[in-house]
Amino acid sequence: MNKLEDLRTRREAAHRRLLALKSRTYRSFLDMERATYADGALTKKHKELVAIGISVVIDCESCMQWHIEQAATAGASFQEVLEAVEVGIEMGGGPATVSARFALEVMDSIFTGQPPATTPDN
Structure with a gap:
């Protein structure tokens, strides 16, 4: 199992376990998550890009x-996700470039078969 599959499997298992344990705190978190990412002045897609x-x-x-998976499902393009990652790099400085490497791996797994968009400075 690769790292992305492992993360997903572990996240889903923890989700099922917390629901089975009837965790009120976790249920409240899920309610907050639904409210947070619901369309409002910002669409779900834009909120997911912020979260990226x-x-x-x-x-x-x-x-x-x-959040990359959710953004893609909400209609975000590869280029939009890339620009959200770039904002994270700028806001986090050098250490964020390490995180960006992982984000690129996720993007490659989600947007398979799509050629990467070019940016104006390419």
Whole structure:
């Protein structure tokens, strides 16, 4: 099992376990998550892009994987996700470039078969 599959498997297992344990705190977290990512002044897609940048800065691999997947499902393009990662790099400085490497691996797994978009300075 590769790292991305392992992260997903572990996240899903923990989710099922916390639900089975009837964790009120976890249920409250899920309610907050639903409210947070619901369309409002910002769409779900845009909120997920914000979360990607934050995930890069805090170096949370599971977060990067989840929010990149969610952004793609919400209609984000490879280029939009890349720019969110770039915002994270800028906000986090040098250490965020290490996180960005993992985000690129996730992007490659989600956007398979799509040629990477070019940026104006390429």
